[in-house]
Amino acid sequence: EKDLGTDLAKVLIPEADLQAKVQELAGQIDADYAGRDLLLVGVLKGAVMIMADLARALHSPASMDWMAVSSYGSGTKSSGVVRILKDLDTDILDRHVLIVEDIVDSGLTLSWLVSNLRSRDPASLEICALLRKPEAVRTEVEVRYVGFDIPNEFVIGYGLDYSEKYRNLPFVGTLAPHVYGGGS
Numbered sequence: 001e002k003d004l005g006t007d008l009a010k011v012l013i014p015e016a017d018l019q020a021k022v023q024e025l026a027g028q029i030d031a032d033y034a035g036r037d038l039l040l041v042g043v044l045k046g047a048v049m050i051m052a053d054l055a056r057a058l059h060s061p062a063s064m065d066w067m068a069v070s071s072y073g074s075g076t077k078s079s080g081v082v083r084i085l086k087d088l089d090t091d092i093l094d095r096h097v098l099i100v101e102d103i104v105d106s107g108l109t110l111s112w113l114v115s116n117l118r119s120r121d122p123a124s125l126e127i128c129a130l131l132r133k134p135e136a137v138r139t140e141v142e143v144r145y146v147g148f149d150i151p152n153e154f155v156i157g158y159g160l161d162y163s164e165k166y167r168n169l170p171f172v173g174t175l176a177p178h179v180y181g182g183g184s
């Protein structure tokens with residue numbers, strides 16, 4: 001039987017820490033958007049877990065919509081190309097939009113997404129990202145709600161994949177080098 005555990009180098013953020021952080025972020029978002037009609041925009045597929053947990057942790061009603069964009073190929077490196085695979089179903093004109101992402105790595109996906117959505121004239125546009133890598137801190141993308149700043153390692157789990165696998169892990173971990181051919 002294949003054991004997910006053998007593919008892991010280590011658990012970076014345990015499930016309980018993720019869930020506690022989601023509650024904390026939801027509390028801030030509830031306070032900031034009090035009395036406003038909030039539209040959560042999840043970025044498929046990585047944001048599925050944070051979107052589902054964050055939305056359920058909010059105390060005020062929020063709408064949910066999804067975009068699918070891709071900046072990575074199937075491997076561990078960013079391709080530098082952002083494509084829309086699925087656009088929003090919602091017209092965001094005059095809406096309060098909060099983009100929900102699993103991770104800001106190079107910041108390429110979010111900087112492209114922000115300028116794309118801004119051109120549709122929402123009433124407001126902010127970002128919530130569960131994870132942020134060091135490079136992203138240096139980009140112009142301003143992330144209003146950040147869960148964790150993490151080291152520059154390849155992370156999987158809680159929505160994050162390696163070649164479409166490991167998204168279903170309930171925690172965030174790093175991948176063992178043998179999985180991507182980086183050692184034995």
Ligand code: PRP
Pocket residue numbers: 043044045046047069070071072078101102103104105106107108109110160161
């Ligand atoms: C990953 C991740 C972010 C983006 C971050 O998505 O979920 O959306 O890359 O990288 P960046 O800051 O360097 O642009 P990916 O394109 O792998 O698609 P996925 O969400 O379907 O896994």
Ligand code: MN
Pocket residue numbers: 043044045046047
């Ligand atoms: Mn993604």
Ligand code: MG
Pocket residue numbers: 046072160161
């Ligand atoms: Mg991916």
